[in-house]
Amino acid sequence: MPRFTLNLQKNHDLILKTMAKLWSLPMYITVSVVAFAVSKMIMAFLCYRRWKRKQMVVQDTFTGGKLVMFPSATTKSLKPTIFLKKTMKLSSKDVIGSGGYGTVYKLVLNDVVSFAVKRVHRSSADHDRSFERELAAMGDIKHRNIVALHGYYTAPQYNLLIYELMPAGSLYALLHGTNSMGNKMVLDWPMRRRIAIGAARGIAYLHHDCIPHIIHRDIKSSNILLDHKMEARVSDFGLATLLEPDKTHVSTLVAGTLGYLAPEYYETGKATAKGDVYSYGVVLLELLTGKKPNDETFVEEGTKLVTWVRSVVLEKKEEHVMDGRLTECEWPAVEEVKHVFSIAVMCLETEPTKRPTMAEVVKMLC
Numbered sequence: 001m002p003r004f005t006l007n008l009q010k011n012h013d014l015i016l017k018t019m020a021k022l023w024s025l026p027m028y029i030t031v032s033v034v035a036f037a038v039s040k041m042i043m044a045f046l047c048y049r050r051w052k053r054k055q056m057v058v059q060d061t062f063t064g065g066k067l068v069m070f071p072s073a074t075t076k077s078l079k080p081t082i083f084l085k086k087t088m089k090l091s092s093k094d095v096i097g098s099g100g101y102g103t104v105y106k107l108v109l110n111d112v113v114s115f116a117v118k119r120v121h122r123s124s125a126d127h128d129r130s131f132e133r134e135l136a137a138m139g140d141i142k143h144r145n146i147v148a149l150h151g152y153y154t155a156p157q158y159n160l161l162i163y164e165l166m167p168a169g170s171l172y173a174l175l176h177g178t179n180s181m182g183n184k185m186v187l188d189w190p191m192r193r194r195i196a197i198g199a200a201r202g203i204a205y206l207h208h209d210c211i212p213h214i215i216h217r218d219i220k221s222s223n224i225l226l227d228h229k230m231e232a233r234v235s236d237f238g239l240a241t242l243l244e245p246d247k248t249h250v251s252t253l254v255a256g257t258l259g260y261l262a263p264e265y266y267e268t269g270k271a272t273a274k275g276d277v278y279s280y281g282v283v284l285l286e287l288l289t290g291k292k293p294n295d296e297t298f299v300e301e302g303t304k305l306v307t308w309v310r311s312v313v314l315e316k317k318e319e320h321v322m323d324g325r326l327t328e329c330e331w332p333a334v335e336e337v338k339h340v341f342s343i344a345v346m347c348l349e350t351e352p353t354k355r356p357t358m359a360e361v362v363k364m365l366c
Contacts, residue, residue, distance in 0.1 A: 056080060056151075065155030074113060074164065075150050082109060087117065087153070087160065097170075101130040101238040106165060114165040115150065120238075121158045130238040131159045137214050137240040145202030147225055147235040166225035166233060171195060171283070175221060176292055186325045191230060192287045193340065197365050198232030199224045203280055204358035206234070207273045212242040215271050217252075219279035220260045221286050241271050259293025259304060264352055274352040280361070281347025285309055288341060290323030306348055313345055340365070 056069040056078070067084060069075045090105045097104040102120040109115075120131045138149040138161075153160035168174070174187055187195070206214040216223075217239040225233045239255050252271050262278035265271065282293050285305055291297065293305045312320055318338050343364050349355045356364070 065153055067151065067153045069151035069162070070149065072148070072150060078109070078113070083107075084153075090117065090119075099236065099238070101127055102161075114167075116147075116163040116165045118161040118163065119158055120161065122156070128159075131161070133240050134161055134237040136242065137237040141205075141210065143202060143205045144231065145198045145233055146205065147233045163235070164227075166235070167228050168226035168230055170222045171199075171224040171226065171232070171286075172220070172222035174226070175286055175290055187287075189326065193365075194230070195224070195226070195232045196284055196287055196340070197362070199234060199283065200280065200358060200362045200365055202232065202234035203276055204362050207276065207358050213273065215241045215243055215273055216276050216279075217241060217271055218256050218260075219276050219283065220257050221283050224283065243273070259306075262352070263350060272352065273357070274355050277347050277355045277358060277361070278352075280358070281344045281355075282306065284340065284344035284347065285321070288321050288323065288337070288344065290325055309345070309348070 056071075056075065057066065067080055069078060069080070069083075086107055086109060090107065094105040094107070095103055096106045096116065102118045105117045105119065107115045107117045120127050122128055135149075135152055142148065147166065148164045149161065150164060151162040153162070203216065203219065206216060214237075216234065216237065218236060219234070223234065223236040225235045227233060241252060252269060256265070256279075260279040260282045262275040265275050282305070286292070289305065289309075291305055295305060309321065312318060318341050319334060321341055322337065343356075343361060346354070346356055347361065
């Protein structure tokens with residue numbers, strides 16, 4: 001169920017509770033407040049109806065599936081039949097990514113409009129839950145630092161999530177390999193800092209501005225994608241968990257990617273916003289050092305990136321974290337590097353309460 005519907009129900013419940021408390025107030029105040037509350041509820045309902053009417057829903061009689069496209073400039077001229085036919089022809093040559101819960105394909109329509117189509121097979125209950133989590137989390141999110149969901153397709157054999165295509169690929173590929181166009185490149189410092197800020201803003205939006213709040217649970221460099229302007233977008237919500245504002249955590253089976261998971265998550269199985277903060281801290285270290293969380297260079301030393309960085313802090317040799325692929329002239333003043341490094345260290349505090357919130361991270365970076 002898209003989060004727009006969830007929010008509408010929460011608004012309805014809140015209004016009812018508020019109305020119940022107002023009867024003890026003078027009548028003219030009660031009438032004014034109730035009238036205002038009812039008008040807001042009507043406006044929310046009308047917005048929901050208008051949003052619902054604009055959705056393009058198409059039943060596919062051939063497969064027994066259903067295509068739902070959300071209203072946007074990209075989808076308004078889309079012909080559903082052509083989209084479905086093209087989708088059926090996707091093959092291994094169109095694959096641009098894959099993960100534990102699905103394969104991502106590049107779908108081009110009319111040589112102009114492009115989508116990233118994530119196919120989630122219905123081979124297990126976990127796959128179904130992943131699809132439902134991603135759809136619930138992404139239902140009505142619109143933010144410049146989060147990949148936009150254009151629609152979805154449900155069928156007996158598999159489900160599809162239809163996203164905007166990120167032509168520059170993932171941060172992981174740019175830092176540790178090649179981008180989606182097959183080119184090796186070294187990100188300069190201004191670009192790395194811009195990506196760090198964009199990713200932080202996206203995560204902060206999930207933690208603070210979404211109701212219910214959203215815990216991503218799989219923040220990593222391969223889930224930070226870049227558009228044609230190299231703007232960072234947070235992606236892949238297959239493990240996302242919704243968190244009510246009055247809750248501090250959600251108990252789950254431990255899931256995510258080794259090297260990025262907060263230590264307390266291993267111990268308690270409690271997913272929190274501070275766990276995402278820890279994972280973001282690891283991404284920040286990747287941007288600073290150019291190394292993977294489980295980099296091969298650490299194998300002989302029997303350590304990992306986070307452990308190595310903590311030893312650097314103890315020895316007060318922050319300058320050693322700089323990516324060796326960048327020449328000295330490409331680095332900013334040492335003080336700026338130390339500042340960003342200090343933010344990463346704060347995010348990686350062993351004690352969750354000592355970590356900043358993502359909103360605080362954004363302020364410190366900017």
